[in-house]
Amino acid sequence: MSINDGLIQLNEPSKPHDGQTAMRRVILCAGTGCMANGAMKVFERFRKEIDRVGLNVVLELRPEAGDRDVRLSKSGCQGFCQMGPLVTVIPDGILYTKVRAEDVTEIVEHTLVTGDVVDRLLYKDPATRRHCRGLEDNPFYARQDRRVLRDCGFLDPEDIHEFILHGGYSAAKKAYLEMSPEEICKQISESGLRGRGGGGFPTGRKWEAARMQKPGKKYVICNGDEGDPGAFMNRSVMEGNPHSVIEGLMIAARAIGADQTLVYVRAEYPLAVERMKRAVIDAEREGILGSNVFGTGLSLKCDVMEGAGAFVCGEETAMIASIEGRRGMPTPKPPFPAQSGLWGKPTIINNVETLAHVSRIINEGPQAFRSIGTPESPGTKTFALTGHVANTGLVEVPFGTKLRDIVLEISGGVTDDAGKPMKNGFKAVQIGGPSGGCLTEDHLDLPLSYDSLRAVGAMVGSGGLVVLNQRTCMVSIARFFMEFTQRESCGKCVLCREGTKQLLALLDDVIEGRADAGTLDLLEKLGRAVQVGSLCGLGKTAPNPVLSTLRYFRKEYEEHIFEKRCRTGRCKALLKPEINEERCKGCGLCIKSCPTGAITGDKKKPHHIDPDLCIKCGACATACKLQAVEGV
Amino acid sequence: MATAHVAVDRAGKFRKVCCILERYDYRPSGLIPILQAVQHEYQYLPEEVLTFVATSLDLPPARVFGVATFYAHFALEQKGKHVIRICDGTACHVKQSLPILSAIHEMLGTSEKQRTTVDALFTVETVACLGACGLAPVLVIDEQVYGSMTPERATALVDDIKMQENTGDSQAAGATVNGEAHVN
Numbered sequence: 070m071s072i073n074d075g076l077i078q079l080n081e082p083s084k085p086h087d088g089q090t091a092m093r094r095v096i097l098c099a100g101t102g103c104m105a106n107g108a109m110k111v112f113e114r115f116r117k118e119i120d121r122v123g124l125n126v127v128l129e130l131r132p133e134a135g136d137r138d139v140r141l142s143k144s145g146c147q148g149f150c151q152m153g154p155l156v157t158v159i160p161d162g163i164l165y166t167k168v169r170a171e172d173v174t175e176i177v178e179h180t181l182v183t184g185d186v187v188d189r190l191l192y193k194d195p196a197t198r199r200h201c202r203g204l205e206d207n208p209f210y211a212r213q214d215r216r217v218l219r220d221c222g223f224l225d226p227e228d229i230h231e232f233i234l235h236g237g238y239s240a241a242k243k244a245y246l247e248m249s250p251e252e253i254c255k256q257i258s259e260s261g262l263r264g265r266g267g268g269g270f271p272t273g274r275k276w277e278a279a280r281m282q283k284p285g286k287k288y289v290i291c292n293g294d295e296g297d298p299g300a301f302m303n304r305s306v307m308e309g310n311p312h313s314v315i316e317g318l319m320i321a322a323r324a325i326g327a328d329q330t331l332v333y334v335r336a337e338y339p340l341a342v343e344r345m346k347r348a349v350i351d352a353e354r355e356g357i358l359g360s361n362v363f364g365t366g367l368s369l370k371c372d373v374m375e376g377a378g379a380f381v382c383g384e385e386t387a388m389i390a391s392i393e394g395r396r397g398m399p400t401p402k403p404p405f406p407a408q409s410g411l412w413g414k415p416t417i418i419n420n421v422e423t424l425a426h427v428s429r430i431i432n433e434g435p436q437a438f439r440s441i442g443t444p445e446s447p448g449t450k451t452f453a454l455t456g457h458v459a460n461t462g463l464v465e466v467p468f469g470t471k472l473r474d475i476v477l478e479i480s481g482g483v484t485d486d487a488g489k490p491m492k493n494g495f496k497a498v499q500i501g502g503p504s505g506g507c508l509t510e511d512h513l514d515l516p517l518s519y520d521s522l523r524a525v526g527a528m529v530g531s532g533g534l535v536v537l538n539q540r541t542c543m544v545s546i547a548r549f550f551m552e553f554t555q556r557e558s559c560g561k562c563v564l565c566r567e568g569t570k571q572l573l574a575l576l577d578d579v580i581e582g583r584a585d586a587g588t589l590d591l592l593e594k595l596g597r598a599v600q601v602g603s604l605c606g607l608g609k610t611a612p613n614p615v616l617s618t619l620r621y622f623r624k625e626y627e628e629h630i631f632e633k634r635c636r637t638g639r640c641k642a643l644l645k646p647e648i649n650e651e652r653c654k655g656c657g658l659c660i661k662s663c664p665t666g667a668i669t670g671d672k673k674k675p676h677h678i679d680p681d682l683c684i685k686c687g688a689c690a691t692a693c694k695l696q697a698v699e700g701v
Numbered sequence: 702m703a704t705a706h707v708a709v710d711r712a713g714k715f716r717k718v719c720c721i722l723e724r725y726d727y728r729p730s731g732l733i734p735i736l737q738a739v740q741h742e743y744q745y746l747p748e749e750v751l752t753f754v755a756t757s758l759d760l761p762p763a764r765v766f767g768v769a770t771f772y773a774h775f776a777l778e779q780k781g782k783h784v785i786r787i788c789d790g791t792a793c794h795v796k797q798s799l800p801i802l803s804a805i806h807e808m809l810g811t812s813e814k815q816r817t818t819v820d821a822l823f824t825v826e827t828v829a830c831l832g833a834c835g836l837a838p839v840l841v842i843d844e845q846v847y848g849s850m851t852p853e854r855a856t857a858l859v860d861d862i863k864m865q866e867n868t869g870d871s872q873a874a875g876a877t878v879n880g881e882a883h884v885n
Contacts, residue, residue: 102835105846150835299791301832336737336774337831339844377733378773380829394732395764396771455792455834462835486797499791535791549794553829559771 092127092138093181095119096157096223100146100305101340102462103153107170108143111154114173115141122182130230139181142231145309147222148463149209152192157222162203165190195459195481195490212479214441215465216449217425218302221309226344229351232312238357240428241319245363248431250280253324257427260435261447266292266383266420267504267530268606269446269519272427275417278407279325282415287327289318290411290418293334293341294388296380297502298553300533302451303421305463307334307341310425311348315358315371317424320431322369325417330371333388336378345373380503380557384605385410385418387559398559399605420531422451442468446518450532457484457494457538464534466517472498473513476536483538494538497622501530503550503557504610506617507543526617528610542639543622544629548576550614554607565608568599572615581642584630593619638701644685645700650675652697662692717742718750722757729758732768736775745776773829781817781824783862786841787855790830793838801838802827804852805859822866823859 097103097112119126119139127140147155152166158180165176165187172190179185191200194208201207215222225231232238244253258273279287291314295303307314318330332349334342349371352358360368374392381387382397389411391397410416426448430438439447446468452475455461459481466475476498477483483494497507506527508515515521522528537546555569575592578584596612596619603609619626628634635643648659648668653675660668660676667683670676678689678698690698721738725731735754740746746769755762769775787793787802805811805825809818817824833839836848840855847858 101831101833101846102848105833105836105839105848150833153835295832296829298789298794298830299834300830301834304832335832337828374734375737376772377737377775379771391733392730394728394730394768396767453792453834455837456795461792461837502791533791535795537795541795546795549791557829 092140093161094140094142094157094159095181096142096144096159098145098147098153098155098157098222099143099226100150100153100309101301102146102150103155106153108154110170111156111168111173112141112143114170115177118173118177119181122177124177124181130228130234142225142228144223145221145226146218146305146463148215148218148305148465149192149207149460150462151460152462156190161186162205164192164201164203164207166192209460209462209464209479209481212474213465214449214467216429217306217313217422217451218309218463218465220313221305224310226309226311227347229312229348229355232310233355236432237312237428238316238319238352240431241316241323241357242363244320244323244431245365245367248323250324250326253320253431254280256430256435257324260430260438261444262423262426262430262438263446263519264420265422265426265450265532267501267528269529272419272423275407275419276321276324278405279327279415279417282325282408284326286329286412286414287325288411288414288416289321289325289327289330290388290392290416291318291330291332291421291424292383292385292388292418293332293338293345293421294376294383295335295338295421295531296383296557297504297531297533299455299499299502299535300453300531302453302463302532304335304338304341306421306425306451307332307338308344311341311344312352313425313428314345314421315348315352317419317427318371319358319362319369320427321417321419321424323367325415327417328368328370330369331392332371332373333382333392334373334375336376342373342375349373379559380553381559381605381607384607387605388418389416396559398561399607401604422532443516443518445520450517450529452532452534454480454534454536456499456535457486457491457541458482458536459484459488459490468518469516471513472500472508472515472517475517475534476513480536483536485538486540491538495536496539496541497537497543497546499535499537499546499550499614500533501528501613502533503554504528504606504613505530505533506613507537507546507621508617509621511621526613526620528613540637540639542635542637543618543625544576544579544635545639547615547618548573548580551576551611554611558607558611562603562605562608564599564602565604565611568595568602569608569611571595572599572612576615579626579629580635580640582629582633586630588630589619589623589626641685644687645680646678646683646685646687646689646698647700648676648678648689649697649699652695654695654697656694658692658694659689659698662688664688714750715753718753719757722754727758729760732758732760732765733772736765736769740775745779748777778817779821781821782866783822783843784824784826785859786826786828786831788829788831788833788837788839788841789827790834790837792834793830796837798838798850801840801850801852801855804856808856808859822863 125138127138154168156165156168175187179187204210254277262272263269332345362369379397382391384399385406386399387397406416442448449465449467451465454464483491485491499507551573555573558565558569560566596616599612655673665682667679668676687701690701725735751765755765789798811825838850840847840850
């Protein structure tokens with residue numbers, strides 16, 4: 070297809086393609102979660118089975134369809150990862166969950182041939198025990214407002230034509246043909262869009278600063294280096310709707326007068342790299358990217374670069390260093406990248422999700438964007454909901470939504486370690502990854518926004534929401550994040566490099582029973598020093614998990630220190646295994662199981678554990694049939 | 702003759718690197734993609750290749766080594782035939798990924814320091830997050846993702862690969878034994 074064909078298609082108003090034709094569609098989620106659960110096998114079986122019952126399998130977009138055609142396509146992540154592989158049938162509006170290859174025959178024969186619903190494959194709401202037919206009556210989806218994610222679960226990420234048919238690239242075209250850079254910046258500023266990568270900096274202001282620089286070489290970079298462990302929304306957007314990212318980049322490039330863009334993707338996301346690269350090639354072939362963007366004579370290039378595994382590269386200046394082929398170490402701001410960034414040229418760096426919002430703002434206007442969310446934090450935000458909840462997955466809600474709605478309602482409730490529902494199991498929610506904090510039940514009615522979270526010592530961050538149940542030791546959680554930031558500290562600032570190491574050592578003291586009365590004060594003082602004495606966001610926020618757990622779970626720290634006890638039993642060094650003399654019948658099973666010979670005792674008499682020899686492995690407790698071993 | 706053989710071998714080795722360097726126009730700014738391509742070719746970054754890259758790009762070797770050691774993705778040692786990666790991102794961590802790691806370490810005789818098995822069949826690594834949090838805890842063996850892991854299921858998976866290797870390579874292994882016998 071030539072450049073002009075692409076333009077002709079773009080000139081047509083976007084039509085709801087599937088609504089106009091009778092063609093039924095079967096959409097298989099091909100997100101990472103569903104793929105790992107065997108989505109490809111299901112896809113292949115669909116292809117065979119549809120063919121077998123005498124229907125036509127249509128794999129590509131067609132303007133017209135016969136009444137025996139069924140379009141079979143893959144989509145990006147549909148969000149409900151826990152229940153995958155997911156199969157959506159439209160226009161029926163049915164969502165089948167946990168579909169195995171063996172189930173395909175039934176779906177084809179019942180749903181595609183006779184139009185019935187296969188009840189047993191529908192999601193069953195654990196609260197009402199009712200089957201949910203589609204998205205509307207499914208509590209996981211019904212409370213969401215999916216804007217960035219909606220197309221991810223619907224469009225074929227490898228088909229640029231489908232994206233275009235659904236209005237894709239119309240905003241980029243408008244930006245290039247009908248709007249001046251000033252107007253674009255003004256609209257983005259008016260929309261109140263704030264960076265979705267963590268800091269929440271107003272996007273319009275960033276663009277305006279770069280636009281004001283004198284004309285010449287400028288760059289736009291898409292930050293897809295999603296390093297927060299426990300967040301995968303950027304991955305899903307890059308995999309599920311790569312063209313929306315490119316469209317956002319194009320609008321940003323037009324706004325600041327850049328002719329070069331770059332997508333920096335995290336190395337652990339091979340599928341995102343592949344899909345982004347393919348999307349760039351397709352967009353070039355259609356004349357959307359290249360030397361003559363929409364026939365304006367302007368040129369725009371887009372490169373895809375794979376990161377090399379460094380969390381600190383999510384920081385703007387470190388990412389620039391990495392792109393220039395150096396160690397990813399941040400530099401002081403100012404100069405801000407918008408003034409002097411990549412190769413000393415004005416550069417703006419936006420998160421994947423931020424860019425994915427841009428086209429909608431240009432198409433629908435800033436007021437429409439502002440109509441949802443809160444005045445300070447307009448729009449929607451995606452969250453990666455994980456941890457001890459029934460429904461893990463990707464969630465998109467307007468800012469201002471209460472934490473409770475996500476953590477207890479959309480999540481389907483808190484679960485125990487085995488995944489079974491746990492009544493009153495909620496203990497804390499860790500929000501914002503290694504830069505964020507742990508919040509408690511008291512914060513559940515907090516309306517989510519950049520500022521409300523910062524006020525309580527957490528942050529939106531990239532949007533990781535990890536729910537923790539009562540069996541989680543909060544000191545260990547703080548240690549987990551500290552170990553991560555300590556490992557990822559680039560080493561430039563002394564307080565970050567050495568401070569995080571010492572914070573980690575202090576937490577180890579608490580966990581291993583060496584801490585004393587002064588440890589908590591020291592943790593707090595050092596934590597605040599690291600915040601003040603670090604150059605970039607990594608160090609400035611690294612103590613947040615420790616400080617927030619100290620603030621809200623101080624009692625648990627004190628139990629570790631003064632009572633040498635971990636209430637969850639997860640801190641091994643604090644375990645004190647003892648044999649209950651009344652229960653022990655002296656059978657000797659524990660003696661046999663003990664690897665260090667720490668248990669002694671005569672036959673048929675209560676046994677005894679020597680605390681000096683005991684390594685607290687718990688083998689005796691497992692071996693004992695009478696549950697006589699306590700404290701493990 | 703042996704020396705000539707080594708020289709030819711070395712030329713062959715660097716020829717691939719030269720192709721990669723040419724692809725990036727010998728630009729020092731392309732250092733990271735160049736090292737990624739080199740690692741893709743050799744599975745790790747041999748020291749001599751790093752020095753060669755430094756000289757070719759007219760960069761101080763310290764700069765190249767600095768970059769190679771800074772990023773977690775680069776390996777300076779050869780990895781095993783199968784790479785087992787256990788995700789220890791937040792979601793996997795709270796769903797008990799560490800017992801899985803310990804079980805695999807124990808089974809293969811590896812550790813945090815000694816990541817590759819003696820027979821060079823397996824390398825065991827942890828990774829900060831694979832972005833498959835919905836399936837936590839997650840294990841990846843040679844790019845294949847396995848979700849909702851337990852120590853038992855994980856060791857069973859590794860066992861399967863071991864079995865396949867044993868049956869598949871029995872001929873090759875036999876050949877080596879014969880070869881050694883022949884030399885003796």
